[in-house]
Amino acid sequence: MRVTEGLRVTGVAKSFAGVHAVREVSVDFPAGAVTALMGENGAGKSTLIKILGGDHLPDRGRLELDGESLELTSPADARAAGIRVIAQEPEIVPHVSVAENVYLGALPRKVGRMIDRAALRERMRADLARLGFDGALNPDTIGSKLTPAQRQLVEIMRALTTDAKVIAFDEPTSSLSEHEAEALFALIGRLRDQGMAVIYVSHRMREILRLADHVAVLRDGALVGVRPVAETTDAEIVRMMVGRDLSTVFTRSHGEPGDVVLDVDKVTTDDVTDVSLTVRAGEVVALAGLVGAGRSELAGALVGDLPIVSGEVRVDGKRVRLRSPRDAVRAGFGYAPEERKAQALLLHRGVRDNISLAMLDRLRTARIVRRGEERALAKKYVEQLRVRTPSIEQEVRKLSGGNQQKVVLARWLARKPKVLILDEPTRGVDIGAKIEIYRVIDELAASGVAVLVISSELPEVLGLADRIVVMQSGRVTGELARAEATEEAVLALAMAEDLATSMKESP
Numbered sequence: 308m309r310v311t312e313g314l315r316v317t318g319v320a321k322s323f324a325g326v327h328a329v330r331e332v333s334v335d336f337p338a339g340a341v342t343a344l345m346g347e348n349g350a351g352k353s354t355l356i357k358i359l360g361g362d363h364l365p366d367r368g369r370l371e372l373d374g375e376s377l378e379l380t381s382p383a384d385a386r387a388a389g390i391r392v393i394a395q396e397p398e399i400v401p402h403v404s405v406a407e408n409v410y411l412g413a414l415p416r417k418v419g420r421m422i423d424r425a426a427l428r429e430r431m432r433a434d435l436a437r438l439g440f441d442g443a444l445n446p447d448t449i450g451s452k453l454t455p456a457q458r459q460l461v462e463i464m465r466a467l468t469t470d471a472k473v474i475a476f477d478e479p480t481s482s483l484s485e486h487e488a489e490a491l492f493a494l495i496g497r498l499r500d501q502g503m504a505v506i507y508v509s510h511r512m513r514e515i516l517r518l519a520d521h522v523a524v525l526r527d528g529a530l531v532g533v534r535p536v537a538e539t540t541d542a543e544i545v546r547m548m549v550g551r552d553l554s555t556v557f558t559r560s561h562g563e564p565g566d567v568v569l570d571v572d573k574v575t576t577d578d579v580t581d582v583s584l585t586v587r588a589g590e591v592v593a594l595a596g597l598v599g600a601g602r603s604e605l606a607g608a609l610v611g612d613l614p615i616v617s618g619e620v621r622v623d624g625k626r627v628r629l630r631s632p633r634d635a636v637r638a639g640f641g642y643a644p645e646e647r648k649a650q651a652l653l654l655h656r657g658v659r660d661n662i663s664l665a666m667l668d669r670l671r672t673a674r675i676v677r678r679g680e681e682r683a684l685a686k687k688y689v690e691q692l693r694v695r696t697p698s699i700e701q702e703v704r705k706l707s708g709g710n711q712q713k714v715v716l717a718r719w720l721a722r723k724p725k726v727l728i729l730d731e732p733t734r735g736v737d738i739g740a741k742i743e744i745y746r747v748i749d750e751l752a753a754s755g756v757a758v759l760v761i762s763s764e765l766p767e768v769l770g771l772a773d774r775i776v777v778m779q780s781g782r783v784t785g786e787l788a789r790a791e792a793t794e795e796a797v798l799a800l801a802m803a804e805d806l807a808t809s810m811k812e813s814p
Contacts, residue, residue, distance in 0.1 A: 313338040339503070515536070645731040
């Protein structure tokens with residue numbers, strides 16, 4: 308790997324329809340160092356990364372790599388220059404294998420045009436071992452069958468099997484298990500030691516303080532400052548990001564819960580076994596566990612997306628049959644899935660269409676939607692949730708991750724469900740937007756909604772939940788009241804090796 312001087316950005320600016328996304332940003336990403344790029348959603352991070360990756364042309368400014376000027380008119384130009392960007396939500400070719408996805412454009416071939424499958428598998432296994440992900444991916448798995456974590460690893464493999472000089476990671480651990488994240492951290496350390504310039508975009512403060520040499524903070528499209536990580540604190544970084552101290556902004560109010568709204572009784576599916584839990588009106592119950600514990604699969608069954616083999620689900624004491632998402636909505640369920648872009652949003656439709664999606668049965672006369680009421684509804688929740696959008700007709704694909712998540716929440720706020728299931732509600736969301744989402748969850752609980760939150764962030768679980776139900780390998784391993792819940796107690800249940808013993812000891 309060639310040692311480089313690094314990447315220099317000077318006076319770069321970019322606007323969209325008169326809105327300044329990046330304002331005269333000048334920042335260095337030196338070789339042999341990890342530079343964290345932080346800021347709230349909408350601060351300009353994604354736009355800057357897309358400029359570096361050749362997806363956007365800057366309106367003005369200069370890029371230099373190894374002291375030489377760069378003209379990046381396409382992603383192909385960026386890759387040829389040695390700049391690789393690992394997107395938070397990678398694009399995978401669905402109907403070809405993992406190995407073909409990784410080496411697309413450089414596939415080993417036999418005589419003629421036939422792919423040398425044996426050589427391809429061997430190359431894949433060797434590269435996985437070299438990069439510290441031995442056994443994490445099956446070379447023959449079809450792209451459409453990959454989990455979010457596996458798709459992320461495919462994107463990482465694509466970047467690191469080329470001669471890159473600069474590599475940018477955009478929220479790389481958002482879908483990774485703890486083991487996979489540790490392997491990635493070790494790999495980033497090796498890349499830094501080999502002289503690569505590493506750009507690391509994340510909202511997870513612990514990762515930044517652990518990995519980065521410097522942190523560069525953007526706010527409202529402008530560079531606020533660059534600090535050596537060894538000479539700063541998380542509180543200072545937050546103040547730079549949002550312009551205020553958020554340490555005391557959010558405190559969850561824990562009221563007295565009402566009657567049981569959701570009663571899950573010994574539910575078994577293809578992925579979970581004998582799961583029982585309850586959520587009361589006005590209560591936030593967190594479903595905790597490691598990646599692969601079965602939490603999202605349970606949520607899928609509760610909203611009619613996955614079949615229930617045995618057991619019962621009751622809402623307000625009445626048994627409900629959940630054969631489809633329509634059944635779940637009619638029974639009073641709302642659902643914000645982990646994969647909001649793939650499963651929750653109509654990306655090429657406007658904010659209005661996305662918010663009203665679950666309300667069309669209440670906004671129509673015969674088959675005609677009452678557009679005035681629909682617009683009023685969308686405006687109400689855009690204002691209530693402080694969705695940053697030029698208008699309610701803006702395509703949601705053009706919004707930041709935090710604002711996209713607010714649109715999903717607005718949909719269910721409008722529907723007023725009895726039970727709201729939120730799967731990783733703050734994934735890929737900055738700290739300012741997190742606080743606003745926490746407020747929405749608190750307000751929903753205060754209004755009497757039964758809220759079930761799935762989260763892999765233990766501080767979030769401990770801060771939000773009235774009770775915590777922990778799962779491992781498709782089973783509930785224990786339940787913790789708020790007063791007795793600690794990170795250590797949750798992890799002990801999430802990592803219990805003897806499920807039978809653990810379940811006997813659970814309250």
